[in-house]
Amino acid sequence: MARPQAALGAVTFAALGLAFGYAIASAYLTTRFGGSLERIDFLFLVRSFGVLRERAPAEFLTAVAILGGGLVLGLGVSGLAANEALTRFGLTHWQTRAELRRNGFLGRPGRGFLLGKLGGARSRAPFLVSTTFPHALLVAPTGRGKGVGFVIPNLLTFKGSVVVLDVKAENFRETSRHRKAMGDRVIRFAPADWSGRPTHRYNPLSRIAELSNPDQQMMELRLTAGLFLQADSERVAGLLQGGINLFVAAGMLALERGRPTLGEIYRIAAGGGDKQKAYARLALEVKNPAARLLFESLASINPDTLTSYLSLLMTSGLDTWANSAIDAATAHCDVLFRELRRSPHAVYLEVAPEMIRPLAPLLRLFFSDLIASLQAHEPGPDEPWPVMILLDEFDRLGRMPIVAESIKTLRSYGAHLALVTQTIPALDEIYGENTRLSLQGGAGVKLYLTPSDPKTIAELSAAVGRTTRRVVSKSRPLGPSPLKSRTLSERTEDAPLLSEDQARTMSLDDVVLVIDAQCPIRAKRIKYYEDPVLRALHAAQSGDLPYPDPATARLDGRVTTVEQQIAALTGSVARLTADRSSPASSPEPAPAAPVSGDPTGQGAANDPDGAVSTGGRLVASARRSQVRQAVRTGPSALLEPTLLTPADVPRLREATSRLSDLLNTPAPATPSDRSDQDRPAETPEHGDASESIRLV
Incomplete structure (x- = not known):
């Protein structure tokens, strides 16, 4: 109903209610003062108004109450007439402040994603904070302020560890000093910073090197390859599997x-001219039987097929490491993902916009490895800190299956994930519509900043929902006469709460939040440099940007090298212990298996280590020879006392002592060993293991 007609109707019904109340009040006063209902004096109240108020206040107040009741009754009837029950369709509406409070969106910043605020950018209106839903999907075209309105506000307020893809290095510049003042360890990983500023390093294979089980190492290498190697077409997936076999063998x-x-x-995969001959030589060098078999299999493949394997392996992502700067930035590891829940960290992965595509394999590997490390186990009592992951330019990184698979389970591992994309079609192109819908379902909060492309506009309008609207039609007959009657008709119809035109022309300061199983929210965009709270946090920063100290980085790299060597030595000792504790399956040595490509069968003579195979195992004398040779060329050459920290010394002493015991303790004699017992004891060129590794 149009506003003038609604107002006229309200006045009419109010007057009728007041008249009805006056009649009842007159009847009451007539009977109260001795009159009869048959002869009601309707003018008594008007004529005696002042006298009644002074001399009979109780009766006067009762009469006034009756008058008021009639007025209220008239207005009530007017409201019912104006809102008569018509057909109802959708019931979607924008959440009220009471609903926001009840649904947990008015909490204190720091516990979840900061999404927007209920007032203008300069106001002190409450923030909208996602404390119920751990993940968010932000759809924001270029120039909509996703950095100043979402990324930076969250980096300034979140209490815990943060890991962010920092395009253009803006986030590090604007928030790193604040994170350091909060007590975070600040990590800046900038593998393609050509300006020469120092960077921390990230080596995804360092944790694999710490494992003592070769079978587990091989499996982890295969899983790592799946995290970042990505073919452009499904038709070449079989060839990529051949390339991954080469990756695993080279990794071992x-x-x-x-x-x-x-x-x-x-370098192992790409080195050498004739790949068949090169991989055959590598098969002789590698000690792991499974890796040797992979190299032998590759060496026997048709050259054209082998070239296809290698070419696809490179174009799928491994050729990123042809660049010496990328190689150096991933040669050591300063970023330990397992520490993120134990103590607060701020990790900035810096990359220039034009370098996102070339570095996409490394970026995919970094974040996929991060998620896989968090999912290795649920947080323990010593891991109280949540981890916020901000993935900007998500659609430009290529397909990351682990994100789509884990977004529904990451919550139990203490992770908060925000995916930032420019449009919905960009996600469909990479993941397909079904996987994109799964990503949207896993992200309990979808945050839209004024969309620009038609599909995203239609998606937003449909996601907000539909409501019921009244439609009034007015008609009048044709002709010049003003006395001809006009008619009004009213109906309800189903309509979108936010039409496509409204979504397209939405203010750049507005944000729309689509919430799982709740009504949508319309709020204002944050601008950290105008908001009183965030502006104060940003302005309080002082001092130099916390770039890594080059000297410290070199020292950390050397310590990391020592730790890797200690881990490798401990693993070698564990394997040797297990091997010696297992008795020989037969007292008689089996004939030595011929080496591939050795028609004479004299494999032992061609083995550079002089190893003799006994049923697939090395006899004791050959095994001791190999271990002594490894000690001479390995730790004695690489470990330096100045590289060790006090914490490393006990571990290295223990590993050295165990290795020395194993070398000096006689193994169970076999027929082939008995001939060695009468020989003089072999004196190593550089002494035994305990002398090769000197601790100061």
């Missing part, structure tokens, strides 16, 4: 060489 050899880096894997 890199671990044995004591250089567990992706750069070393790249």
Whole structure:
């Protein structure tokens, strides 16, 4: 109903209610003062108004109450007439402040994502904070202020560890000093910073090198390959599996060489002219039987197929490590993901906008490895800190299956994940519509800043929901006469709460939040440099930006090298202990298996280590020879006393003592060993293991 007609109706019904109340009040006063209902004096109240108020206040107040009741009754009837029950459709509406409070969106900043605020940017209106839903999907075209309105406000307020893809280095510049003042350890990983500013380093293979089980190492290498190697077409997926086999074999050899880096894997895979001959030589070098079998299998493949394997392995992401700067930035590890829940960290992965595509394999690996590390186990009592992950330019990183698979379970591992994309079609192009819908379902909060492309506009309008609206039609007959009657008709219809036109023309300061199982929210965008609270936090920063100290970075790298060597030595001791504790399956040695490519069958003669195979195992004398040789060329050459910290010394002493005991303790004699018992004791060129590794 139009406003003039509604007002006229309200006045009419109010007057009728007042008249009805006056009649009842007159009847009451007539009977109260001795009159009869048959002869009601309707003018008594008007004529005696002042006298009644002074001399009969009780009766006067009763009469006034009756008059008021008639007025209220008239207005009530007017409201019912104006809102008569018509057909109802959708019931969606924007959440009220009471609903926001009840649904947990008016909590204190720091516990969840900061989404918007209920007032203008300069006001002190309450913030909207997602304390109920741990994940968010932000859809914001270029220039909509997702950095100043979402990323930076969350970096300034979140209490816990934060990991952010920092495009243009804006986030590090604007928030790193504040995070350091909060007590965070600030990590800046900038593998493609050509300006020469120092960077921390990240080596995804360092944790694999710490494992003592070769089978587990091989499995972890295969899983790591799946995290970042990505073919452009499903048709070549089979060829990529051949390339991954090469990656795994090269990775095992890199671990044995004591250089567990992706750069070393790249050099092993790409090195050599004739790949068949090169991989055959690598099969003789690698000690792990499964890796040797992979190299032998690759060496026997048709050259054209082998070239396809290698080419696809490179174009799928491994050729990123052809760049020496990327190789150096991933040669050591300053970022320990397992520490993020134990103490607060602020990790900034800096990359220039034009470098996102070239570095996409490394970026995918970094964040996929982070999520996989968090999902290794649920937080323990010593891991109280949540981890906020901000993935800007998510659609430009390529497909990350682990994100789509884990977004519904990350909450139990203490992780908060925010995915930032420019449009919905960009996600569909990478993941397909079904996976994109799964991502949206896993993100309990969808935050939209004024969309620009038609599909995102339609998606937003549909996601907000539909409501019921009244439609009034007015008609009048044709002709000049003003006395001809006009008619009004009213109906309800189903309509979107936010039409596509309204979504397209939405103010740039507005944000729309679509919440799972709740009505949508319309709020204002945050601008950290105008908000009183956030502006004060930002302005309080002082001092230099917390770039890593080059000297400290070098020292950390050397300590990391020592730790990796200690871990490798401990693993070697554990494997040797297990091998010696297992008795020989037969008292008689089995004939030595011929080495591939050795038609004479004299494999032992061609083995550079002089190893003799006994049923797939090394006899004791050959095993001791190999261990002594490894000690001479390995730790004695690489470990330096100045690289050790006090915490490393007990571990290295224990590992050295165990290795020395194993070398000096006689093994169960076998027929082949008995001939060695009469020989003079072999004196190592550089002394035994306990002398090779000197501790100061």
